Amino acid sequence: MNPLRIFAATAIAVSLYVAPPFVTGPAEADTISDAALKVRPIDDVFTNGPPRIEDLTSLDGILxxxxxVPLACSMVYGETAAFGQVTVDQDMNGGxxxxxxxxxxxxxxxxTYFYRVQGTAVDGTxxxxxxxxxxTPKRDANAALNLAxxxxxxxxxxxSSNFxxxxxxxxxxxxxxIDGSRATxxxxxxxxxxxFIEIEFAKSSDVGAIEVWTRSMSNNTAQIFEFTVTADSGQTAGPFKLPDAAKPHRFEVDLQAKRLRLDVVASNGGNVGLVEFAAYPR
Incomplete structure (x- = not known):
């Protein structure tokens, strides 16, 4: 048989073959009844009172x-009850x-902002x-300058390093x-x-106070308990103790500095770091 004729016949057959459409669809058990959805009021899992907005400023705050019970928590919020923004727990471990x-x-x-708090448990509830x-409060026109x-x-x-x-x-x-955001x-x-971290100011300044906010993780690591600050002038202040990781803590100092270096003295190890560092002029 002529091989060219065989090739032509094969090509025609291939060109006429149309693959059936690839169809995706729901699994057989695709219907979830309202009864199967386990939705409960968040009041059921309070241990120290309802969720509360704290440390509220004109630009940010913390829930x-x-x-x-362990929850993956989120909060939706916005200027109307349609919300439009969402925030979740800041935790490297997730879950x-x-x-x-x-x-x-x-x-x-x-x-005025509207908000709703939501949390999903590991059993799907x-x-x-x-x-x-x-x-939110009005903007504070007299807020102190943060040199850092x-x-x-x-x-x-x-x-020392970045994650x-x-x-x-x-x-x-x-x-x-030093970005002024508690979300980072x-x-x-x-x-x-x-x-450690070293920060250089725009100009040499007399520093009268610092604020330090340590980060922490849910596995009980990454929290700084004690630190020192050293100026490029050679002056050192501290060690200072940080009582918790819930908010920034203020310490009075008397330093002349163009650069300040914070050194960790004691921690619970791991990925230590800061939510925020601030320095204020005397």
């Missing part, structure tokens, strides 16, 4: 509550836990709060310690008591 503190960011001064409101902020021209000049070997401006990078954190790459 805090402790649940009796469900009991100590919740999502950062609420992107707020406007002197504005969804715990939901009622829709509530909070109101990116907005004031400060920059990170040295750091995952990232740059200072990456997620978990050192810039997160600087994390070291497991430096523990050897962690």
């Amino acid at each position: 805090r509550f402790v649940s009796s 469900a836990h009991t100590d919740h503190h999502p950062a609420i960011t992107g707020l406007k001064p002197d504005t 969804l715990y939901v709060s009622k829709v509530q409101t909070f109101h 902020s990116l907005d004031a021209g400060a920059r990170v000049t040295a750091v 995952g070997g990232g740059a200072n401006d990456a997620s978990w990078g050192a810039n997160s310690a 954190e600087w994390s070291t790459n497991g430096d523990g008591d050897k962690g």
Whole structure:
């Protein structure tokens, strides 16, 4: 038989073959009845009172509550009951836990916000709060200048490490310690008591106070308990003790500095770091 004729016949057969459409569809058990959805009021899992908005400023705040069962927690919020924004627990470990503190960011001064708190347990139960409101304060025109902020021209000049070997401006990078946002954190790459960060101000200044907010993780690591600060003038202040990781803590100092270096003295190890660092003029 002529091989060209065989080839032509095969080509025609191939060209005429049309593959059946690839159809995707739901699994057979695709219907979830309302009875199967386990939705409970979040009141069922309070241990120290209902979720509360704390440390509220004109631009941000924190939602805090402790649940009796581990939850993956989120909060939806916005200027109407249609919400439009969502925040979740800031935790490297992810998953469900009991100590919740999502950062609420992107707020406007002197504005009413609607919000709802939601948490999903590992058994699929969804715990939901009622829709509530909070109101942000007016912008403080007399707020003290934070010498150590990116907005004031400060920059990170040295750091023990950034999580995952990232740059200072990456997620978990050192810039997160001076960006003015409680929704971001600087994390070291497991430096523990050897962690440090050095910040240079826009100009040499007399520093009268610092504020330090340590990060922490739900596995009881990453929290700084004690630290020192050293100026490029050679002066050292501290050691200072941080009582908790719930908020920034203020310490009075008397330093002349263009650069300040914070050194960890004691921690519970791991990816130590800071939510925020601030320095205020005398």
